[in-house]
Amino acid sequence: xxxxxxxxxxxxxxxxxxxxxNCSYTVSGLxxxxxxxxxxxxxxxxxxxxxxxxxxxxxxxxxxxxxxxxSFLHITAPKPEDSATYLCAVQATLSSGTYKYIFGTGxxxxxxx
Amino acid sequence: xxxVTQTPKxxxxxxxxxxxxxxxxxxxxxAMYWYKQKAKKPPELMFVYSYEKLxxxxxxxxxxxxxxxxxxxxxxxxxxxxxxxxxxxxxASSQGSAGGNIQYFGAGTRLSVL
Numbered sequence: 001x002x003x004x005x006x007x008x009x010x011x012x013x014x015x016x017x018x019x020x021x022n023c024s025y026t027v028s029g030l031x032x033x034x035x036x037x038x039x040x041x042x043x044x045x046x047x048x049x050x051x052x053x054x055x056x057x058x059x060x061x062x063x064x065x066x067x068x069x070x071s072f073l074h075i076t077a078p079k080p081e082d083s084a085t086y087l088c089a090v091q092a093t094l095s096s097g098t099y100k101y102i103f104g105t106g107x108x109x110x111x112x113x
Numbered sequence: 114x115x116x117v118t119q120t121p122k123x124x125x126x127x128x129x130x131x132x133x134x135x136x137x138x139x140x141x142x143x144a145m146y147w148y149k150q151k152a153k154k155p156p157e158l159m160f161v162y163s164y165e166k167l168x169x170x171x172x173x174x175x176x177x178x179x180x181x182x183x184x185x186x187x188x189x190x191x192x193x194x195x196x197x198x199x200x201x202x203x204x205a206s207s208q209g210s211a212g213g214n215i216q217y218f219g220a221g222t223r224l225s226v227l
Contacts (some may be wrong), residue, residue, distance in 0.1 A: 029212075031212030031213050032212065036218075043119075043219050043221045045207075046217060049213075058143070099168065099212045100156065101162070101216065105154070
């Protein structure tokens with residue numbers, strides 16, 4: 001069964017304290033892995049998409065990497081404004097031949113000043 | 114521009130009311146989605162429209178009725194909802210529904226059913 005698991009569930013960091021969020025997945029025929037940031041009461045904001053193992057994407061303090069079984073979102077020297085829930089999604093192929101996102105449960109990040 | 118606009122931002126309705134949620138995008142995307150999200154949970158897919166045709170219905174109760182009048186608009190008609198339907202309703206769009214397409218989300222409609 002296609003599945004996405006994120007860890008940790010919640011993370012508190014001091015400002016400037018770097019860390020990594022994990023997204024592990026089991027899916028037949030990965031068509032893309034997507035990272036989103038979601039602020040409370042808002043819609044998810046697209047961050048990165050990764051398509052093949054070994055791929056890396058970077059944006060400001062965030063860097064996403066992908067292996068055949070998991071993805072990491074590395075946060076370097078975070079600031080309080082990086083506080084949010086970070087969602088990982090993989091695209092799975094349905095038996096009908098269509099595609100859907102399977103979301104992980106997210107990591108709630110809190111960065112303290 | 115990756116903007117998906119949802120209206121209204123907030124909606125309170127009684128269990129006997131009929132209301133509609135609206136979603137609009139002008140990115141030329143041909144796939145549009147409705148998701149439901151409860152607090153501290155990930156978004157759950159409800160419906161997918163591809164080229165204005167319903168392609169996925171995730172066994173959603175009939176009190177939720179989607180409509181795609183044209184390639185830029187997506188509606189969700191609500192009727193006889195239950196209090197447990199209170200949630201954040203998210204609309205998303207992507208260039209197509211094929212593998213690898215990025216979904217862009219709107220800000221959502223916060224729905225409360227009394």
